Amino acid sequence: MKRLLVVTLLLAFGLLALAKTTITVWTFFSGGEGFLVTELIKRFNAENPDIEVIEHIVEWGQLYNKLTTAIAAGDPPDVSVMHLALLPDFASRGALTALDNYISKETLQDYVPEIAAKARYDGKLYAVPFDTHPLVLYYNKKLLKEAGLVDAKGEVLVPKTWDELLSYAKQAKEKLGLEVGISSEIGAMMGERLFIAYYTQLGGQIYDEKTKTLKFDLEKVKKTYEFMSNLYTSGVMKPMTYDTAESLFQNNQSPFHFNGVWVMAVYPTLEGLQFGVTNLPAIAGSKPYTWGDSHTWVIPKKPKDDPAKIAAAAKFIEWFAKNAAEWAKAGHLPVLKSVLNSEAFLGLPMRKDYAHVAEFVVPAPSVKGWLEVRIKMWEIGEAVILGKMTPDAAAKELVNFAKQVLED
Amino acid sequence: MKFKRYLLTAFALALALVYLIPLIWMTLASFQSEKDILASKWIPSKWFVENYKIILQRAKLRTWFVNSLISATGATVGILLVCIPAAYAVSRMEFPGRKILYLLSLTGFMIPTQAIAIPLYLLVRKFGLVNNLLGIIIPALPSSMAVFILSQFMKAIPLDYEEAARLDGASELDVMLKVILPMSLPAVVTVTVLHFTWTWNDFFWPLIVMTSDKMYTLPVGLVALAASDVNIRYGPIMAANVLASLPVIAVYIFLQRYLTRGVVLSLR
Amino acid sequence: MAVYRKKKHTLLAYLFFAPFLVLLLIFRLIPFFNSIRMIFYKWDIFGTPKYIGLGNFTRMMSDKVFWASLWHTVYFVILTVPPIVVLSFLIALLINSKIRFKDFLRSAFYLPYTLTISVVCLTWTMLYNPYFGMIGKVMKFFGLKPISWLTDPFWAMPAIVITTVWWTIGFCIVLYLAGLQQIPASYYEAAELDGANGFQKMFFITIPLLKRVHVLVLVTQIIASLQIFGQVYIMTAGGPAGRTRTLMQYIYEQGFRYFRMGYAQAMAFVLFLVMLVFAYLQLRLMIASAKEELV
Numbered sequence: 001m002k003r004l005l006v007v008t009l010l011l012a013f014g015l016l017a018l019a020k021t022t023i024t025v026w027t028f029f030s031g032g033e034g035f036l037v038t039e040l041i042k043r044f045n046a047e048n049p050d051i052e053v054i055e056h057i058v059e060w061g062q063l064y065n066k067l068t069t070a071i072a073a074g075d076p077p078d079v080s081v082m083h084l085a086l087l088p089d090f091a092s093r094g095a096l097t098a099l100d101n102y103i104s105k106e107t108l109q110d111y112v113p114e115i116a117a118k119a120r121y122d123g124k125l126y127a128v129p130f131d132t133h134p135l136v137l138y139y140n141k142k143l144l145k146e147a148g149l150v151d152a153k154g155e156v157l158v159p160k161t162w163d164e165l166l167s168y169a170k171q172a173k174e175k176l177g178l179e180v181g182i183s184s185e186i187g188a189m190m191g192e193r194l195f196i197a198y199y200t201q202l203g204g205q206i207y208d209e210k211t212k213t214l215k216f217d218l219e220k221v222k223k224t225y226e227f228m229s230n231l232y233t234s235g236v237m238k239p240m241t242y243d244t245a246e247s248l249f250q251n252n253q254s255p256f257h258f259n260g261v262w263v264m265a266v267y268p269t270l271e272g273l274q275f276g277v278t279n280l281p282a283i284a285g286s287k288p289y290t291w292g293d294s295h296t297w298v299i300p301k302k303p304k305d306d307p308a309k310i311a312a313a314a315k316f317i318e319w320f321a322k323n324a325a326e327w328a329k330a331g332h333l334p335v336l337k338s339v340l341n342s343e344a345f346l347g348l349p350m351r352k353d354y355a356h357v358a359e360f361v362v363p364a365p366s367v368k369g370w371l372e373v374r375i376k377m378w379e380i381g382e383a384v385i386l387g388k389m390t391p392d393a394a395a396k397e398l399v400n401f402a403k404q405v406l407e408d
Numbered sequence: 409m410k411f412k413r414y415l416l417t418a419f420a421l422a423l424a425l426v427y428l429i430p431l432i433w434m435t436l437a438s439f440q441s442e443k444d445i446l447a448s449k450w451i452p453s454k455w456f457v458e459n460y461k462i463i464l465q466r467a468k469l470r471t472w473f474v475n476s477l478i479s480a481t482g483a484t485v486g487i488l489l490v491c492i493p494a495a496y497a498v499s500r501m502e503f504p505g506r507k508i509l510y511l512l513s514l515t516g517f518m519i520p521t522q523a524i525a526i527p528l529y530l531l532v533r534k535f536g537l538v539n540n541l542l543g544i545i546i547p548a549l550p551s552s553m554a555v556f557i558l559s560q561f562m563k564a565i566p567l568d569y570e571e572a573a574r575l576d577g578a579s580e581l582d583v584m585l586k587v588i589l590p591m592s593l594p595a596v597v598t599v600t601v602l603h604f605t606w607t608w609n610d611f612f613w614p615l616i617v618m619t620s621d622k623m624y625t626l627p628v629g630l631v632a633l634a635a636s637d638v639n640i641r642y643g644p645i646m647a648a649n650v651l652a653s654l655p656v657i658a659v660y661i662f663l664q665r666y667l668t669r670g671v672v673l674s675l676r
Numbered sequence: 677m678a679v680y681r682k683k684k685h686t687l688l689a690y691l692f693f694a695p696f697l698v699l700l701l702i703f704r705l706i707p708f709f710n711s712i713r714m715i716f717y718k719w720d721i722f723g724t725p726k727y728i729g730l731g732n733f734t735r736m737m738s739d740k741v742f743w744a745s746l747w748h749t750v751y752f753v754i755l756t757v758p759p760i761v762v763l764s765f766l767i768a769l770l771i772n773s774k775i776r777f778k779d780f781l782r783s784a785f786y787l788p789y790t791l792t793i794s795v796v797c798l799t800w801t802m803l804y805n806p807y808f809g810m811i812g813k814v815m816k817f818f819g820l821k822p823i824s825w826l827t828d829p830f831w832a833m834p835a836i837v838i839t840t841v842w843w844t845i846g847f848c849i850v851l852y853l854a855g856l857q858q859i860p861a862s863y864y865e866a867a868e869l870d871g872a873n874g875f876q877k878m879f880f881i882t883i884p885l886l887k888r889v890h891v892l893v894l895v896t897q898i899i900a901s902l903q904i905f906g907q908v909y910i911m912t913a914g915g916p917a918g919r920t921r922t923l924m925q926y927i928y929e930q931g932f933r934y935f936r937m938g939y940a941q942a943m944a945f946v947l948f949l950v951m952l953v954f955a956y957l958q959l960r961l962m963i964a965s966a967k968e969e970l971v
Binding site: 413416417419420421423424427428429430431433434437445446447448450489490491493494496497498501502503504506509512513514515516517518519520522523524525526527528529530531546547549550555556580584605608609611612615616626627628630631634642645646649652653656657660661664 | 685686688689690692693695696697699700702703704705706707708710711714767770771773774775776777780781783784785786787788790791792793794795797798799800802803807808809810812813842899903905906909910924927928931932937940941944945947948951952955956958959962
């Protein structure tokens with residue numbers, strides 16, 4: 001009798017084990033972000049005994065390369081992280097599973113509208129976004145005070161316009177004998193992110209609604225490059241790598257700093273750094289538009305759909321989006337209204353100082369080819385900054401390249 | 409004369425010291441806090457062992473090391489297993505088509521893997537060897553360099569040894585394994601050292617073939633680590649560099665005599 | 677009896693050669709023929725390849741980035757190979773002269789070569805940092821303005837070159853040392869009897885007798901330098917402003933990031949043709965020296 005019981009139990013456990021759906025997930029998160037994701041996955045697994053999510057960490061610079069080959073070869077992961085800006089590159093190739101039937105109406109209605117729109121391609125839902133991460137301005141309170149950049153009450157002056165930023169940065173740099181007035185990475189940060197922010201503030205558009213393609217305004221591109229070039233020729237900025245830009249700011253050697261909100265996972269924990277965070281300055285008469293992208297989950301297309309697996313994967317990604325308050329500890333802004341207004345999010349340090357930036361986020365255009373165009377933008381931006389290309393030539397190069405990629 | 413000798417020695421030692429500064433700095437920096445490193449200090453103001461703790465906790469150094477070790481050892485052993493009989497056949501046996509096969513075995517020299525990276529990758533993919541150490545090991549096996557070095561060496565061994573063994577009734581396999589192979593040991597060592605180093609140091613191929621961080625080899629893992637984890641910049645990265653280098657340096661010190669001899673041989 | 681033995685012998689020989697041959701076919705020759713076919717197609721890895729004749733080559737002709745990458749590769753070879761040959765020869769001479777601690781010195785100069793490329797590049801990247809790096813500190817000490825090596829369009833390539841030379845020189849030193857040890861001492865003694873001075877000995881004995889080593893070092897280093905990838909990928913990713921993008925880096929971007937498989941393979945074919953010349957030289961050299969050995 002006892003033996004029979006044991007056998008039955010074993011069988012039951014065996015069946016349970018069989019019934020468990022395993023979901024492989026590719027992420028590129030490491031460091032603080034990585035811990036948060038791993039922790040959330042652990043929680044999901046504990047709450048859902050019938051599903052086991054297994055995380056594979058792929059290097060940030062490699063994920064899209066590997067994902068493309070994996071999808072082409074027919075053995076992609078069940079779920080992958082993907083930047084919203086790159087969604088069209090994959091969706092246009094039929095590489096993703098449409099999620100309209102798998103994500104609940106309540107969740108979809110809870111999204112910030114602009115983000116929800118970008119998660120669609122050709123009218124179908126392909127991604128479940130779980131944050132937005134705009135470019136913002138950081139300022140070093142200690143340095144600005146030392147440079148005398150304070151108002152009557154002794155509060156640090158926060159620049160509202162680009163002219164203010166430039167003059168404050170210059171003043172602090174000269175007064176304190178610093179290497180730079182603003183520290184920033186030269187490639188993506190300037191060539192893509194700051195470019196989009198300034199270009200949009202000039203009234204420029206990257207996406208043409210009529211033709212549904214990429215389209216730059218030559219004159220405004222040129223003006224943007226002139227502005228970028230001036231930041232460097234005036235001596236306020238110097239070309240540097242991402243690491244260097246962060247280190248200079250963290251160690252009180254740069255009064256201002258351009259970076260994404262993701263550094264909010266680390267900066268508040270640093271001893272000896274008194275800093276503030278705010279929206280980018282604005283051109284007079286414009287709103288402080290800024291570049292922003294979102295992390296999303298997608299379900300890559302397999303040669304043969306397995307509805308049970310897709311359902312389990314969809315359950316996981318919807319759960320993750322709903323629990324994004326935890327993820328917001330990494331500095332990112334939530335994209336579900338319920339999370340954005342939650343105690344859990346607003347209680348995080350300094351979030352009130354930059355939560356409003358979400359209103360001014362300009363997402364990348366929803367066009368195929370952005371994957372390549374944006375990297376070309378980093379390169380052209382560098383050429384302008386380093387004085388190897390005139391703003392005029394650079395503007396023509398960018399417009400031409402965008403055309404070429406679209407035709408290819 | 410003696411004075412000149414001392415002077416030269418001193419100069420050579422000084423030059424070597426300057427030459428090794430990057431390594432010395434790497435080691436010193438691995439014991440520095442971020443503050444020290446950013447202040448460009450040579451000697452740590454306080455010996456900061458945290459870096460090593462952080463890197464051992466956070467990174468999969470041990471996994472990457474084991475992956476590197478398995479792929480380099482696997483490739484080297486496999487190359488010996490495949491190339492020794494091939495080299496023996498073309499250098500010590502007479503059969504129709506020997507010359508053509510010999511020339512064919514050298515075509516690998518003309519086709520570097522980087523030049524065929526894309527079709528090779530697609531092939532490896534088809535075999536299901538992506539994100540698998542075998543994806544590094546198996547494509548490395550047909551090494552023209554190994555066949556060349558081994559066959560040249562075997563060719564030079566006088567026939568007398570072989571004939572003596574044959575008179576005692578040794579089979580072809582016996583001759584290869586018990587007569588020729590032991591006498592070719594220096595060539596075997598050369599092949600071993602060269603291919604182990606090449607596979608250990610290769611960056612391009614593992615970067616392309618490996619997908620998840622659990623399967624990275626050391627070179628790819630270290631770069632991924634430095635590129636993506638903002639919390640472990642500078643000191644911990646240098647600590648990872650030191651940890652990644654120590655075993656190789658130890659093996660080198662142990663094997664250096666053989667290695668020099670091996671290099672001398674490959675020169676011939 | 678003899679016939680039987682011979683037959684068995686032949687079969688056995690094929691058997692011995694077979695594993696190598698099969699692997700060679702599958703992992704070198706078949707991909708090679710596939711690569712030749714690929715260069716006439718346009719294929720983005722999804723869907724079916726489309727035949728476009730010489731389309732990939734006409735694209736190449738008008739692709740500024742391709743020409744720049746080709747030039748950067750050649751530029752890298754020009755900057756890297758001569759210092760490697762000269763410096764490794766000089767250091768080998770120094771170690772080979774009548775000094776003490778020979779073993780230690782040889783090991784010291786060989787040590788960097790034992791390190792993996794990532795360790796080397798990550799360490800040098802830090803050393804090059806214009807704000808915190810040690811090179812900048814030393815330059816400041818001598819009253820110079822630190823260079824921002826890896827983000828400077830002019831200095832980025834020399835920075836990669838310096839790192840490469842530092843990393844690889846040890847291997848060439850060992851080659852030269854081996855060559856030097858093979859020169860019989862009697863040559864020098866005879867020359868001394870004839871009243872030759874140090875320079876004459878160097879130019880009439882040492883350098884000519886090491887001809888084979890010079891050529892070997894030259895050819896192997898040219899082949900290795902033409903394929904440069906890792907240092908660029910790790911230290912600059914081809915930047916700043918594409919100034920250090922080499923052919924292999926460009927092939928990698930086009931093939932494994934943008935998936936223009938045919939185009940990338942067509943460029944790889946160009947690299948293959950350039951390398952073929954040197955690979956052929958190397959092979960000739962090795963066969964020639966092997967023949968000499970047998971005499």
